Amino acid sequence: MKILAIESSGAQASAAILEDGKILALEQGPFKVTHSETLMPLVSRTFMVAGVRKEEIDAIAVSGGPGSFTGLRIGSATAKGLGMALKKPLIHVPTLHAMAYNFLGSGNIIVPIMDARRDQVYTGVFTFVIRPDQMIDFSIFKDSCAISITELMEYLNELTSLDGNPPLVVFLGDGVEKYENTIDELADFNYALAPDELNLQRADSVGIVGMVYYFEGLITDPDEEAPDYLRPSQAEREAAEKKQ
């Protein structure tokens, strides 16, 4: 069972091909070059490196948001086009879940934060639970949302205070650099920042979540795929504010 995974929600686009949980190829683009120029060449190269023909894949996993609206749409339109042309289903993977999977199997509390501008972050609070049969469950404390860093820190302070010996909290994502001082100031718990290579969105993590979803039957018709923006457009927001 082979999956192509696409990630273009952040500053670096990437593509990966996985076979039964094993990563056959991961190609990452340069920073700050528009994903529109890099994503399809990355996809094409990934197949070459993996030695897989495009007809061989079973599904296409796409990082489904939140993130950069434009970046998400480049990934979404690419996946929709590939899915339609190759007649393969898509797997819509929440971007923040995939980021948490950078730390698959760790017992830490994992908190990805992406800068969402307007004084907010896209975030979620996750952990992995190791079951007695050694299987690993992905567990969600707080699912994908757009909130202020203060609100997130209050939530984490409360969550960790419920446990006499709380696990380490690990922050990752492009929001860490921007909010590092605020995190340090407000945290009443022990925390760590992710190392560079695990800090950002990666297509291989999208692929691993995709694989899990695929076996749970969570697939999407390419025609119906669209990003989760987590926010209305500015025009819709302003119109709603006017009404109130």
Add this chain to the structure above:
Amino acid sequence: MLGSKKKKDILVLGIESSCDETAAAVTRNGTEILSNVIYSQIDLHTLYGGVVPEIASRMHIAKINQVIKKALHDAQVTLEDLNAVAVTYGPGLVGALLVGVSEAKAIAWAKDLDLVGVNHIKGHVCANYIEHPDLEPPFLCLVASGGHTHLVKALDHTTYEIIGRTRDDAAGEAYDKIARAIGLGYPGGPKVEKAAQKGNPEAFAFPRARIDENPYDFSFSGVKSAVLNTINSCRMKGMEPDEAFQADVAASFQAAVIDSLRERVLMALEEFQIHRFAMAGGVASNQALRGALKEACEQKGAAFYCPSPVYCTDNAAMIAVAGYYEYMNGNTAGLDLNAVPGLRM
């Protein structure tokens, strides 16, 4: 069967998403239209008084696969039958363009088809070839829409010489702004044209701008300001614009726009000794403008061409036609094709 492909047939899928229309079409051997599907988002944008780029981009994502599938279905072809995918890569709204460009690249790569990037304005010009097999370059073309106003010479099917362009607002943009100011709403073109039918085109003497550096360039900001001043002074006299006033303003504004377009077309036909003239773009649907330019051409003994309204509005048939000519010229694009919002002709 309609879509059956003979050995030497060239089938092109066109994709257009530069503004608020999601469109796909299939053509055979250049100008034979096998399908032409347009999903217009206009009702959605009417709520906001104009096109909202982020909403347009989101709608393109929601509809693009369905639109492409319908175009293939209507043409009775499959992706396997195609030779090339042609897509608008500019000018237009960058977020909107990127949806079509990303989708087209993915389809072309997945099916080993050639990819062609098409300039949206060239697409508008090429719409003229669809219904006029006798039209051959060189000819003069006025492209006027909500985003563009260009007077160009078509040298062959893919190369153009720009003779004049707007210095400020596009003609269609001026229509939208005037419509909003006199309370007609969005979209302005058809609403101003309708109101103008009941008005006196000589009620107000709005200016016809001339550009010193290039007599073929256009400017619509002067006439727009004059209209806004007229409305303001009406309000200052304590009068709210009524229907008769709206009609007179609309008629006088339209007369000014048509005059300045006609003047340049006449001048260009004379100077460049071209005997064929074509119109293109959404504003070419305006019946008053069509009539005036047709008359001007007759006066100069030039043949007059204009696409049906369905090919004047943004559509993918024209993109597939323009893409066919680029394809036959060997102008194919790589997988790194990007959207170019300010793409020039």
